[in-house]
Amino acid sequence: MYLRLNNCVSLFSVVLFFFCTTIYGQNSAKGYAKIIVEKLASDEFSGRGYVNNGLEKSAKLIEEQFIKNGIKPVHGSYRQEFEYPINIIKSSEVKLNSKVLTFGRDYLLSANSPSLKGTFEPEEFNINTIDSAFVYGENFLIGNELNRIEKISNTILFPPKKFPENYTDETTSAQELYEQLPFGIINNTISNKFKVCIDYKNKLTHNLAPYQSEKVGITLLNDNSIKRIKNLELDIKTEFNPNFKTSNIIGKLDGSIEKDSIVIISAHYDHLGKVNNSVFSGANDNASGIALLLSLAKYFSTKKTNKYTLVFCAFSGEEVGLKGSQHFVNNPPVDLEKITMVLNFDIVGTGDEGIQVVNGRKHLDKFNALVDVNVKHNLVKQIKIRGEACNSDHCPFDKKGIPAFFTYTLGGAPYYHDLDDKSKALSLSKFDEVFMLFSKYIENL
Numbered sequence: 274m275y276l277r278l279n280n281c282v283s284l285f286s287v288v289l290f291f292f293c294t295t296i297y298g299q300n301s302a303k304g305y306a307k308i309i310v311e312k313l314a315s316d317e318f319s320g321r322g323y324v325n326n327g328l329e330k331s332a333k334l335i336e337e338q339f340i341k342n343g344i345k346p347v348h349g350s351y352r353q354e355f356e357y358p359i360n361i362i363k364s365s366e367v368k369l370n371s372k373v374l375t376f377g378r379d380y381l382l383s384a385n386s387p388s389l390k391g392t393f394e395p396e397e398f399n400i401n402t403i404d405s406a407f408v409y410g411e412n413f414l415i416g417n418e419l420n421r422i423e424k425i426s427n428t429i430l431f432p433p434k435k436f437p438e439n440y441t442d443e444t445t446s447a448q449e450l451y452e453q454l455p456f457g458i459i460n461n462t463i464s465n466k467f468k469v470c471i472d473y474k475n476k477l478t479h480n481l482a483p484y485q486s487e488k489v490g491i492t493l494l495n496d497n498s499i500k501r502i503k504n505l506e507l508d509i510k511t512e513f514n515p516n517f518k519t520s521n522i523i524g525k526l527d528g529s530i531e532k533d534s535i536v537i538i539s540a541h542y543d544h545l546g547k548v549n550n551s552v553f554s555g556a557n558d559n560a561s562g563i564a565l566l567l568s569l570a571k572y573f574s575t576k577k578t579n580k581y582t583l584v585f586c587a588f589s590g591e592e593v594g595l596k597g598s599q600h601f602v603n604n605p606p607v608d609l610e611k612i613t614m615v616l617n618f619d620i621v622g623t624g625d626e627g628i629q630v631v632n633g634r635k636h637l638d639k640f641n642a643l644v645d646v647n648v649k650h651n652l653v654k655q656i657k658i659r660g661e662a663c664n665s666d667h668c669p670f671d672k673k674g675i676p677a678f679f680t681y682t683l684g685g686a687p688y689y690h691d692l693d694d695k696s697k698a699l700s701l702s703k704f705d706e707v708f709m710l711f712s713k714y715i716e717n718l
């Protein structure tokens with residue numbers, strides 16, 4: 274596949290070239306970022322996951338951009354290969370009361386679901402039993418209720434849709450518990466009689482699992498259109514791969530003054546893939562972060578204003594549990610002692626309400642320096658500070674004692690791990706400001 278990203282330079286006139294470089298000189302990175310996001314989040318990349326070679330296609334695109342932008346491999350290759358276990362949903366046909374449901378719109382499968390084919394009839398959890406168990410804390414009642422349902426063959430378990438009405442004081446926590454109840458119980462039950470467990474959620478948020486369980490979990494969108502489940506017809510094909518192979522894509526740009534000190538710029542390029550025709554495009558999560566990483570790579574390879582050596586890490590396997598960054602710190606291709614700082618970007622495609630910096634509170638001097646750059650150049654609306662959170666690829670570095678910031682943008686479209694996180698829904702409204710903030714910050718380090 275050929276992607277003409279340098280068309281300003283290669284195709285058009287000197288005048289246009291001058292125009293482009295002038296814009297670029299003013300640190301406009303958005304045009305390039307938009308091309309990267311649109312490409313990575315297109316259907317061709319199949320959600321950068323585990324079908325149609327989506328992850329590998331994305332890796333190749335990043336490598337190509339490293340080459341075009343003059344970023345060099347650390348040890349002869351951009352690839353740091355590794356593997357991890359993953360449960361892959363190959364296809365999922367679900368009919369509810371004979372109506373075909375759409376994956377990601379009407380329902381989701383639990384990421385750890387096994388293959389299963391058959392028609393199932395529901396047995397509802399007795400609402401009074403659960404009510405009593407909550408009121409009196411008598412969990413054996415739930416056990417009895419489970420035993421009752423287990424005796425009915427080929428049944429599925431699902432919670433009553435109606436919440437108990439007598440929780441005036443603790444409504445929220447009672448409801449939360451209530452929502453989790455069937456899954457929690459199923460996981461604690463040795464019985465294999467339940468093959469399917471149904472749950473309802475107001476928002477469908479897909480994810481991935483590094484193992485396979487014995488039960489199929491189905492989350493239905495709680496839109497009140499389903500009044501009664503009469504039957505459920507399933508044809509689910511999943512495949513557990515204990516050694517899925519992938520690569521971190523790593524490149525470097527030598528520092529102008531302190532070559533031996535390293536600043537890591539990271540973003541994950543993997544996402545959730547696709548199921549049937551439902552593509553989880555991950556425009557914001559995290560094609561946007563890769564676009565920022567590549568924009569910074571492009572900028573510094575031209576300007577050469579980085580005092581420290583920059584190592585650009587496009588991590589894989591983040592959505593399965595930070596697999597790529599964990600592999601990096603366990604098998605470091607550069608000396609960890611030389612890393613002075615990590616700047617990790619994950620979900621940076623908006624910014625109307627500013628940005629948030631995880632670990633800012635832990636490294637106040639570095640955080641304040643970022644705020645100073647923002648004030649000086651009047652860029653984003655606010656930089657919010659956060660403490661520790663192990664929720665992206667900065668975390669394995671942080672655990673090794675390396676100062677690591679994780680930045681994400683605030684405001685804009687709220688789509689997350691769903692079918693609506695598409696490039697056309699992503700504004701990149703403050704991309705230039707965020708880009709300028711971090712390019713200036715890196716120059717001042």
Ligand SMILES: [Zn+2]
Nearest residue numbers: 558559592690
């Ligand atoms: Zn994610």
